Each structure stands twice: as C-alpha cells, then as structure tokens.
Amino acid sequence: MSAANQKSGGTEERSFQTEVQQLLHLLIHSLYTHSDVFLRELISNASDALDKVRFRSLTDRQIADPDAALEIEIEVNTSAKTLTIRDSGIGMTREEVNQNIGTIAHSGSASLLKELSAAKDQDEKAKLQLIGQFGVGFYSVFMVAERVVLTTRAADPGAEAVQWESTGGGTYTIAAADKKDRGTEIKVYLRADGEEYLDAHRLEQIIRRHSDYVGYPIKVAGKQANSGSPLWTQPRSQISEEQYQEFYTHLSGDHDKPLAWEHVAVDVPIQFHSVLYVPRQSPMELLFRPEPRIALDLYVKRVFIQDDCKELLPMYLRFVRGVVDCDDLPLNVSRETLQHNPVVTKIRANLVRRLLALLEKMAKDRPEDYQTFWKAYGIVLKEGVVADHEHHGELSRLLRYTSSLGETPETLSSLQDYLDRMKEGQERIYFLAGEKGAVAQSPLLDAFRQRGLEVLFLTDPVDEWVVNRLEKYEGKEFQAIDAEDVDLGKEPRIEGADTDREQTIELLSFLKKALAERVADVRESQRLTDSPCALVTPKGGISHNMERLMKMTDRQFAPNRRVLEINPRHPVIRNLGAHLEKKRQNAQLEEWAHFLVDYVLLGEGTVEDPQRVLRNLNTIMAGASAHLAGEG
Numbered sequence: 001m002s003a004a005n006q007k008s009g010g011t012e013e014r015s016f017q018t019e020v021q022q023l024l025h026l027l028i029h030s031l032y033t034h035s036d037v038f039l040r041e042l043i044s045n046a047s048d049a050l051d052k053v054r055f056r057s058l059t060d061r062q063i064a065d066p067d068a069a070l071e072i073e074i075e076v077n078t079s080a081k082t083l084t085i086r087d088s089g090i091g092m093t094r095e096e097v098n099q100n101i102g103t104i105a106h107s108g109s110a111s112l113l114k115e116l117s118a119a120k121d122q123d124e125k126a127k128l129q130l131i132g133q134f135g136v137g138f139y140s141v142f143m144v145a146e147r148v149v150l151t152t153r154a155a156d157p158g159a160e161a162v163q164w165e166s167t168g169g170g171t172y173t174i175a176a177a178d179k180k181d182r183g184t185e186i187k188v189y190l191r192a193d194g195e196e197y198l199d200a201h202r203l204e205q206i207i208r209r210h211s212d213y214v215g216y217p218i219k220v221a222g223k224q225a226n227s228g229s230p231l232w233t234q235p236r237s238q239i240s241e242e243q244y245q246e247f248y249t250h251l252s253g254d255h256d257k258p259l260a261w262e263h264v265a266v267d268v269p270i271q272f273h274s275v276l277y278v279p280r281q282s283p284m285e286l287l288f289r290p291e292p293r294i295a296l297d298l299y300v301k302r303v304f305i306q307d308d309c310k311e312l313l314p315m316y317l318r319f320v321r322g323v324v325d326c327d328d329l330p331l332n333v334s335r336e337t338l339q340h341n342p343v344v345t346k347i348r349a350n351l352v353r354r355l356l357a358l359l360e361k362m363a364k365d366r367p368e369d370y371q372t373f374w375k376a377y378g379i380v381l382k383e384g385v386v387a388d389h390e391h392h393g394e395l396s397r398l399l400r401y402t403s404s405l406g407e408t409p410e411t412l413s414s415l416q417d418y419l420d421r422m423k424e425g426q427e428r429i430y431f432l433a434g435e436k437g438a439v440a441q442s443p444l445l446d447a448f449r450q451r452g453l454e455v456l457f458l459t460d461p462v463d464e465w466v467v468n469r470l471e472k473y474e475g476k477e478f479q480a481i482d483a484e485d486v487d488l489g490k491e492p493r494i495e496g497a498d499t500d501r502e503q504t505i506e507l508l509s510f511l512k513k514a515l516a517e518r519v520a521d522v523r524e525s526q527r528l529t530d531s532p533c534a535l536v537t538p539k540g541g542i543s544h545n546m547e548r549l550m551k552m553t554d555r556q557f558a559p560n561r562r563v564l565e566i567n568p569r570h571p572v573i574r575n576l577g578a579h580l581e582k583k584r585q586n587a588q589l590e591e592w593a594h595f596l597v598d599y600v601l602l603g604e605g606t607v608e609d610p611q612r613v614l615r616n617l618n619t620i621m622a623g624a625s626a627h628l629a630g631e632g
Ligand code: ADP
Pocket: 041, 045, 046, 049, 087, 089, 090, 091, 092, 100, 101, 105, 106, 108, 136, 137, 138, 139, 184, 253
C-alpha cells in the first residue's frame, strides 16, 4: 500500500510500492546500454491506449473527443531538454494512474522482480540483463529521465484530468490538471547523458527499428516516422526478422525470442491477416489455469476487438500468441456472435492447418528447437489427439517418445522414426506405459531386446489414452507389451537350460493356489528370458498403467488382478520347481511365491506389504551370506 499525503490544491504525495522503488533504484543507478527501449515501451503503451479508445468508440457515442485523430506525437524541446510523447488514447483516471503507475501491475515486471531477488548476489550487469529480458514497461523511462510529468485525461465525458510527477525516487505526486483533450502526455526531462534523444533523426531511427509494427502514425516533430500500417498488413518480404520479434514482444511482453512464427495473408474465400507466434516458454500456470485462454488478439478491419478468442483456435493450441485481423466480420461482433460464425470457423480451420504445418516444418528443419517445443508444450498438444479427430494425421506426426532403442534415455523418437527402424515382418508398434524410471527396467522388455524389437516408453499419464485414441499409425496398430496376448512367435531358449515339464506344471498349480488372492492366474511365459517373472494385463482388461492413473484420482478404485507369468528357464524358477518336487508344499515356499509378485512390484516402484518384503529379503540375505561364508 502506498501512503497518501494530502497537500494543498488536491495534490497528493504517495510512495511507490517497495518493489517499484527497488526497480527504479536499479534503473537510475546503473549504466544501461539498451536505454533506447524506453521509447518502445512508451509507444507500445500509447498504441494499446489507442486500440482501447477505438474499440470503445464503436459503441460509445458519448466518448470525449470522438473525432480526434488516432496518432502518437513526439515533440522535442532542445532548450528545455525535454521529450514529450502524446497520444489521443483512452487516458487514465486518478485511480488508474495510482494503480498502473505506482505499483507493479504488469505481469512482466512482477516476474522480473522475482528473478531479480533470486539474483540478488549477482553483479549489476547480470541484473540489467534480466531487465532486458523481461522489460519493465513505463518505468524504463527512468533510465533516461531525471524527472517525468505524466498528464492524462480519461475518455469518459467530463473526466477529471490528472498530473503525475516523479523523479524516480521513493515517491510521486498526483494532482488535478488542466488538460482539455482526451489521452496521455508524458513529458520526459532528460538526464545529461540522455541528450541523444533530443535528436529527431535518432528518434526516427529508433522508431523504425523498434516500433514500426504500430498501426497508428507516430510523428516526430510533425513528420511520420513509421510506416503506419500494422505489421500484419504489410507484405512479408518487407518485414525483417527483428520487426517480427519486436511485434512479438509488444504482444506478449516476452523478451525472449519466439521459437517460430507464421504470417498468414488470405484473400479468398474470406479476407484476413494473421501473425502467429510459438513462444519458447510459457508459464505452467498460464497453460494450466482452470479457464485457459486463447491469447489471440482479434481485429476487425484494423480495429482491435478483443484479446481472448476461444473461437479462433482449439484449446490444444493455447500456447500460441498472435493477432488475427479480418475484413469480413462486422465491427460490432461480440463474444456471442463469434460462436458458430461461419467466417470464424473458416479462419480457425486455416490457422490450425498452418500451425500444424509450421510445427512439422520445425521438427524437420530444426530438431533442437522442436525438442524445446516438445518439452514445453508436448503435453498440451497431445490433448489434440483426443479433441481433434480431423487432424489425427498431422498430430501423430508431431508426437515424440523415448524408447528402448534411444541413444540416451532422453532421446526422443517420432512414430516415423519407429517405423523406419521396424524389423522386417513386424506388424505392430510396441509400447510400454508406466513411470519414467520403471518402464526402462521392466523385465517384459527382455524378449523384445533379444529380438531387436523397439519398444516405445509412454511415461506421460495421457500417453496411453493418446495411442488408444489413434489406434494406428500408418496402418500399424499399437500394442502394449504388458498385455497377456502379445504374440512374439516362437519362444526363445536359453542355452543349456532345459526345463522339466512336469515340474513346471506342478509349480504353476502350487503358485496359483498360494497367490489366489493376489493374481488372476499364473502362466508359463513365452517371452521372458533374463527375468524370473512378470505381471501382465489379462486379455481384454484395462492396462495396469491406466489403473494406476485411475487410482490417483479415485482412492476407492480397486485394480483388477493381473496374470503372473513365470519363466521356467530361469534358475530361480527351476530351483523353486525342484524344491517343490522334493519338499512338497511348505510355509517357506509360500513366502517365495509372494516374493515373486513383490519382486515385480518393486521394479514398478510399488510395494503392497513392505513388512512381508523385508521378511523375505531377510531370509534371502541370510541364505546368501551363509553361502558366501561357506565358500570363504
Ligand atoms: P504494461 O503496459 O506492460 O501493462 P506499463 O508499466 O508499461 O506496463 O504500464 C502499466 C499500465 O499503465 C498499462 O497497462 C496501462 O493500463 C497504463 N498506461 C501506461 N501508459 C498509458 C497510456 N499512454 N495511456 C493509457 N494508459 C497507459
């Protein structure tokens, strides 16, 4: 809270919010090499204010100065060493000034401050770099100003004009002012080292470089310095990479370079322009808030209409930022009329197609950037497989998984990579769904490894839904390797390990009885080689991974029992069989039976009865150590 101190003539003196004071201190006392950006920030604010007033004037005939030209003027006074930036925008009331310019209202500054306090032991240079990354909006003016006087009058008829003034110290004053016309005027008293900004040529150069996208004329000493048409209506060939980036920063407040962008200009059957950006990163809370937004600004015939347009993109593309400007919508469109509007539907279909193609191109030409993309948004994009059947083809080409044949545990493969590596005659795409560390260790992989068959690891909770939804990729069905009915052809034999059929049959029937409460059945495995046993999903059952996820959301959920497969060629199983033949049923053997199940569960990262596991481990260790002692 800022303390207000009433002075004569309605002048109040107020303290800046503490965080603002810290920020200002840093801005004023450090030599910042990118001070040019203050102009961009002030112009960006003026442009937003003009957008707002233009939108309001569509419906509000009472607005102050309805016929004022929508433009930004910059005036230089070399003798007074001042620079004035004036707009005929929406203006601010006294409360709005206090709220907007006195506290950290804007999210970029808030996250900057968080970073700054994390970097509090670093040198000034590192902190200034952070400022460059986040941008500080209006406050950046104090990099060049020793005093700033802001005079503003809101667009409401009869609104009181106010004057805000500060030297960037701990306080500012706010008072009633005499301003007849609508809008905001910012008078910057330049510091001695900021006098370069009194040079009109220099200003024009900065404007062309950083603010050319602005759709309103920006006049320096009466002369227009920018092209004056919004970036999206300009021909692609005339826009530099830097201009696309400046525009992105203006839209998003993000100073990082976007991963990719697309500039769309369509004439038939409907006329619209769009510039779409894929940010390098988006805060999780933005992507996963309860009511996510589609951060596209909608313009109609160059007039800003609204900034959250759920109709323009499906939710699974909510990481995209950008603008859409359409000539074929009426200026009085409302949220309600946007729904089911055939023009909007067409635009949306076009944007989805372009974006998916853009991502596919990124994946192909810039695999490293695509990895960054996938890590940031893969989980959001996967929602598309469930929500958008029409684009299954495109979406499935964008999916990435780790796999049993990956170069490193982190290496990502596409489904096409998988297909390219498939063995001759292989008919299915094998996968194993489960926890990240556990899947790569699963005994079920033995037989696949041995045959050189690749298994995709589905470690994201939604992954299994996604492949179930897709059913096939390029005609190849997906197959879970922990299903009971995986057919791998003839079983492999372990060299020199003959099995005793009768022993195996007897062991199976013993285990079935001993484990009746824990497993649905016990079978002889056709696929295990190096592991004694595994648990698999019975035919037609819900996969264990799905059950695990259901249990997370519903604690009452009772999972189905799985089938225990044993490997009769494995020494542990053979020894148990031999023991059973000699000793018949006994308590120790029953403990062993349970341990076979617990052994698998441990590998999956769950323990049902830790006490029993410990008891068994104890026995095993005692036996093994006795063996060791005997050897020594
Ligand atoms: P940001 O523009 O990112 O929100 P700023 O610190 O630059 O952050 O500005 C804070 C707020 O002050 C703006 O969101 C806007 O509401 C208000 N503001 C700034 N400049 C103007 C202006 N020229 N006209 C009207 N409002 C303005």
